[in-house]
Amino acid sequence: MRMTFRWYGEGNDKISLAQIRQIPGVDGIVWSLHDMPAGELWSEERITKEVATIRQAGFHADVVESVNVHEDIKLGLPTRDVYIDNYKETLRRLAKAGVKVVCYNFMPVFDWTRTELYHPLKDGSNALFFEQSRIQNIDPMELIKTLSQNVDVTMPGWEPERLAKLEHTFVQYQGFTSEQLWSNLQYFLEQVIPVCEQYDIKLGIHPDDPAFAIFGLPRIITNLTNIKRLLSLVDSPYNGLSICTGSLGSINNDIPAIIDQCFSRIHFMHVRNVKRFANGDFIETSHRACDGSVDTVKVIKTLHKHGYTGYLRPDHGRHLWGEEEWARPGYGLYDRALGIMYILGVWDSLES
Numbered sequence: 549m550r551m552t553f554r555w556y557g558e559g560n561d562k563i564s565l566a567q568i569r570q571i572p573g574v575d576g577i578v579w580s581l582h583d584m585p586a587g588e589l590w591s592e593e594r595i596t597k598e599v600a601t602i603r604q605a606g607f608h609a610d611v612v613e614s615v616n617v618h619e620d621i622k623l624g625l626p627t628r629d630v631y632i633d634n635y636k637e638t639l640r641r642l643a644k645a646g647v648k649v650v651c652y653n654f655m656p657v658f659d660w661t662r663t664e665l666y667h668p669l670k671d672g673s674n675a676l677f678f679e680q681s682r683i684q685n686i687d688p689m690e691l692i693k694t695l696s697q698n699v700d701v702t703m704p705g706w707e708p709e710r711l712a713k714l715e716h717t718f719v720q721y722q723g724f725t726s727e728q729l730w731s732n733l734q735y736f737l738e739q740v741i742p743v744c745e746q747y748d749i750k751l752g753i754h755p756d757d758p759a760f761a762i763f764g765l766p767r768i769i770t771n772l773t774n775i776k777r778l779l780s781l782v783d784s785p786y787n788g789l790s791i792c793t794g795s796l797g798s799i800n801n802d803i804p805a806i807i808d809q810c811f812s813r814i815h816f817m818h819v820r821n822v823k824r825f826a827n828g829d830f831i832e833t834s835h836r837a838c839d840g841s842v843d844t845v846k847v848i849k850t851l852h853k854h855g856y857t858g859y860l861r862p863d864h865g866r867h868l869w870g871e872e873e874w875a876r877p878g879y880g881l882y883d884r885a886l887g888i889m890y891i892l893g894v895w896d897s898l899e900s
């Protein structure tokens with residue numbers, strides 16, 4: 549297992565590479581060009597510069613999260629071919645720069661969705677929260693407005709140019725079915741996976757977050773059955789998975805069973821914990837197994853049992869010790885560092 553940490557780039561992340569260096573066990577930075585609109589070709593200069601910055605700080609830059617998929621690809625519009633060509637060329641350029649794994653998702657309109665960014669926990673910290681009743685009774689535009697009022701950073705998947713077109717995008721998805729989304733995902737993979745094979749760069753799809761339909765938009769990467777279907781769309785090791793225990797844990801998935809059955813296709817792991825409530829709400833918690841609904845110890849044990857040598861990062865953490873004042877929601881420094889120590893603690897005890 550190779551421990552990594554997600555970093556948003558110089559001037560775009562209040563956490564420095566020097567701080568990340570002090571977290572034990574982290575040898576790689578998970579990066580992206582976060583200002584790049586979905587569908588646009590990434591320039592070689594920008595890629596080279598970002599990789600150099602990361603390497604100069606003593607890390608590898610093997611994992612990119614994410615190269616966003618343009619909405620026209622998900623919708624299957626005739627214009628998708630231009631964006632798929634850009635995607636292929638971006639993959640070639642990333643491979644040439646030494647990138648090994650690219651994480652992406654195929655969720656319509658939204659990336660991850662929550663109803664509250666700073667919900668208080670009993671210990672005095674706060675965390676991302678999803679409340680079913682609020683989702684059912686709110687217009688998506690309202691939700692976005694309310695959430696973005698309190699945040700002065702751009703969250704991945706909530707980029708201004710995406711939000712500006714939100715109303716129009718919703719109209720485009722009216723009547724859109726999950727079978728259409730499957731078919732468009734297959735079309736995309738059939739185009740890009742041969743490039744991945746040729747240039748030795750692996751794709752890992754991120755599960756949908758949360759793992760159920762919201763606002764009437766289909767969500768398909770949600771459980772073992774659907775993950776197997778995804779893997780069979782193009783049966784290549786390059787068509788792989790980023791398993792996120794928090795996203796899959798938003799419903800009652802048996803994540804160790806998913807790891808067991810799909811192990812050879814897992815290229816990247818996100819480990820975090822969520823606590824689910826009987827009414828379907830869930831809140832993000834510490835990484836400890838006993839603090840949430842995901843048996844994170846069993847997840848790590850299962851990876852260890854199979855001899856996982858791929859990349860892993862702690863995912864969203866709670867906001868601790870006042871860091872919500874400056875940190876990107878879910879991406880503070882402290883709880884992710886604590887999460888790493890927990891994951892490594894379990895791993896080391898299995899190794900010893």
Ligand SMILES: [Mn+2]
Nearest residue numbers: 792795818863
């Ligand atoms: Mn994740």
